[in-house]
Amino acid sequence: MFVSAKTLSAIFVLASTTIAWSSLVPATPQEKAIEYDRTIAATRRFDAPEAGQAVAVDDQHFYAIANSIIAKYDRETGEKVAVWKSDSERPLRHLNSGIVRDGKLYCANSNFPQWPEASSIEVWDTETMTHIDSHSLGICAEGSLTWIEPIKGGWYAVFANYSKKVNDDPLAKSHRSTQLVRFDERWRRTHGWVFPKSVLDRFDPHSCSGGGFAADGKLYCTGHDFGEVYQLEFPKAGSVLVLTETIGAPITGQGIAFDADLLWGVDRAKRQVVVSKFGLEK
Known part of the structure; x- marks a missing residue:
């Protein structure tokens, strides 16, 4: 096939332009290394096959949370003492973060990746690991519920949205629509905040998977x-949360729990629950 000099010249110019342009395109957030304000190290690791979504903790046990399974472990020995599994009567398929309050384990639950998005709060008695209550939020315009925290007079909750296409929703939002919402005790929305771009860039293409308030009263969140x-x-x-510190931790995102000065998290790849000294300011 004959290619004219003019055509070859055009191809060369196009290739050169493409190379020059590609060198200017910034790396994706996942490819970028960032500097941490500080880094914490693991002090203990527990093998837990259920450590896929989150961990919750009380003074004697920790609870490894997977999509449809919760396992209760002795926090000193790492011995598994009880397991709850979803069934046909309680067909939970996407449990997220959990938190223990007054002998009850509260877990965020959603129908992710189905559409339309529906969420609920599920409750277990930590002594017996019996499922004792469910509060359905139904279809949530905010997104998929990923973590909750009960507070005096109400709740904090995060609703996730994803830039990665996960279903056939024709009006799908991006990760930038992830938001923290405050509800009163009757689950009426009273406040809402979005995340700053610097944090959203780290969430991309997923979202906020875990979070809560530590003993210092400050809010901490994790990505996916x-x-x-x-x-x-x-x-x-305004409505944009302010990033004050980014902390490197030996976890792989997902749901976290605070216990005094300890951070509990999960390492999904190793299926472990990880404990770290957090170093809260006094």
């Missing part, structure tokens, strides 16, 4: 993938 914990403050004005 990275061993990072983000300390956030509520803004003095």
